[in-house]
Amino acid sequence: MQDEGQRARRAFWTLWTLVLAAKIALAARLPLFVDEAFYWQEGQHLAWAYSDLPGLTAWLTRLGVELGGTHPLALRAPFLAIGALVPWLLARLAMREYGARDGWRAGTLALLLPLAGTLGLLALPDVPMALATVLCLDAGARLLKRASASASLELAAGLAIGALSHYRFLGVIAVGLAALLMLRDGRRVLRHPWVWAAIATGAAAWTPLVLWNLHNADAGLRFQLLDRHPWAFHPDGALFVLVQAAAVTPLLLAALLVAVRRGAQDAAPVSRYFAALGGLTVFGFFALGFFADNERVSFHWPLPGYLALLPLAPRVLDAWPRTARVATLALAALGLAGALGYHLTAARADLRERLAGTKAYPANFAGWRPLADEVRRTLATLPPGTRVIADNFKVGAQLGFALGDPDIPVLDHPLNHKHGRAPQLRLWGLRADRLPDETPVLLVAGTSDVRLRDLPAYYHALCARLGPLPPPRVLHVDRGEQRFLLFRFDPGAPRAGSCRTPAMAWIDVPAEGGRVPRRFVVRGWAFKDGVGLDRVEVTLDGRVVAQARYGTPDPGPRQRWPFSNDPQHPQVGFQAQVDARRLAPGRHRLGLRLHGRDGSVEPWPEQAIELR
Structure with a gap:
């Protein structure tokens, strides 16, 4: 014994x-x-x-x-x-x-x-x-x-x-x-x-x-x-x-x-x-x-x-x-x-990316270091004294740790209440109800925590609080599984007027994870409230492979979001023919690049497809 x-x-x-x-x-x-x-x-x-x-x-x-x-x-x-x-x-x-x-x-x-x-x-x-x-x-x-x-x-x-x-x-x-x-x-x-x-x-x-x-x-x-x-x-x-x-x-x-x-x-x-x-x-x-x-x-x-x-x-x-x-x-x-x-897997970007699009994706670990790097680069191009504001407690806390600033103001957001953090932010005086009038602001928003069906309403709520949204700087992590938008607000920027928002899009065909031939059709819809879209490009693994025909009738988005004010409704559908014969069979990432009439260029999160 x-x-x-x-x-x-x-x-x-x-x-x-x-x-x-x-x-x-x-x-x-x-x-x-x-x-x-x-x-x-x-x-x-x-x-x-x-x-x-x-x-x-x-x-x-x-x-x-x-x-x-x-x-x-x-x-x-x-x-x-x-x-x-x-x-x-x-x-x-x-x-x-x-x-x-x-x-x-x-x-x-x-x-x-x-x-x-x-x-x-x-x-x-x-x-x-x-x-x-x-x-x-x-x-x-x-x-x-x-x-x-x-x-x-x-x-x-x-x-x-x-x-x-x-x-x-x-x-x-x-x-x-x-x-x-x-x-x-x-x-x-x-x-x-x-x-x-x-x-x-x-x-x-x-x-x-x-x-x-x-x-x-x-x-x-x-x-x-x-x-x-x-x-x-x-x-x-x-x-x-x-x-x-x-x-x-x-x-x-x-x-x-x-x-x-x-x-x-x-x-x-x-x-x-x-x-x-x-x-x-x-x-x-x-x-x-x-x-x-x-x-x-x-x-x-x-x-x-x-x-x-x-x-x-x-x-x-x-x-x-x-x-x-x-x-x-x-x-x-x-x-x-x-x-x-x-x-x-959560610690290594190469392994984490393989889980993108699955329920096992470690979203709460992912994207914070690239976001902090992007915020630092962006702040370097902005006037001294630019104030960073986060749209929810997650972004505020993670940026605070990375930037060494525990006092980043945070907008009132449903996530703050869902996780019991709203009262604490209020006690610290870190709830931002509006933007300062005389200070440049970099608003950092994490949209991955907002369901697609709720995104237009979320953007319009930001408009109601902050005014028309400037063209965002878009950061995609793990092929867009984590998506962050950086908005620059200058002093004296208009706080009223028609709501302008980031672009919205959806790929109807092919479906996420679908198997497609080497030549295939991409079809869906896209719109950008306030200004509209000029064109839509289709990407494979981050490279543009086709120019879509944009402006076909699709009343679905307007029916789903009646408050949407894209001037091109209902002509917001697109279709493209993709020739991928030069690519190897197997798993690839299909995405979109959305060009706004205001000169903005916004990538849309990629989805997996299988080339036969």
Whole structure:
């Protein structure tokens, strides 16, 4: 048994080293995720709490950049350290309860579990929340044996860290309390004054968030508990379970679910405690998936439950045939490699471009460095003192990080409200309701987050607020999967008049991903409100291959957007004959170049086709 413990220990530390090295290498190259950029911005405006979260995540980002400079790796460094600590703490906990072999194996499973193994790669609140969960789990296990001052102190630390991490930690507290109440030994624990002192300390840590909500009409609480959730049954919640099978890997998920049953039947109170805490959390989130937010990412929510079940998993796997155990570890390793590989894809432009047009495209990582470079180049051509304004919080935060300016004003945008960031921007005084009259302005808009059907209305809303839009400088990243428009507004520019907008277009034939012969027809529509289009060019892989015949009748766009004021409606259709016989068969990118009557030239996002 001692030899098995030594082998398990070596396996843990070998894997721990490899995983940490991989995460550090990725964290140094991976562009900031949108939320990370906003947490950086919050860290540059230090406060006890914010509209979307308690303060700890922002404080950790500030600590990282203060120590290491404004670089993604420095920002993520505190989270990488915490993420590396969690599996070791879990192994230490399991060793105390179940012996060295099972303890190190539980730690190894924590590393292989994709949700836990990737912790710290991104600067997200789930990282300190995972640490808080393990501290509370360990403290609870110790308290079940003896209500000591040191265990109570550990519980207080865990509760405080969790309270400063995320609203979602309230669920962990509720489940932990329920798990203790379910056990006779747990009820004994709750009668001890040291434990209530720890609980009081944890409760006090919620004070900044409570005060923030009291002073801001409960904006954060309403967003987290009401605004973002439909609280109505939706059957696609069943997909949540399938997503968990992918995120945890199927066999490891099965082992953790079996651990709930076996742990509940165990004679040891600590095993029943782990099973109750893990089972209530995991199955609770499975049920919640049918009623809660299904638009934003939520696959990581049950992680605290999985952490509670991991100490029980080695004994579950011991009861399985060797082939099942090997398959479980192999699938988990592949899952972890896949999660790290996905982030590698997001970090490399050549790999990321291959995902353009698919649901796997990492949009929230993509385009920010090219956008910052383009903004710098554009500002170099504009008068000194030109003010940069972003159209939404994503653009503002990412540009702020790249340009070293956490105070870029942001227009009021639906995305700001959808993600709970509008109140915070208002508190910082960064909501731009209009353009300054005497200062040149560079407005940077990210249109990829606006659905095509909503783009004309979005442009007209900008017109209503800012006046006719000047011809944009268009930046396409990954063949237009990420699209940014840069508008230059000079002092004294007209703020009234007929709305002029960027061009709109659509290719009806061929369809996205369609297979076409070497000579094929391209047909669709295009228009540009306020001025109209002069001509339309067809491109393949960025090169012009045909001049379209523009101006054929197509009443569809005007019927779809009755407010459109292109003077050429309904003559906005186009058709072109493309000869691609000189190109190799296979995958190519079909696009458009739209020439406005005002002299503007705007590329349209490309779509994939297959040449036969």
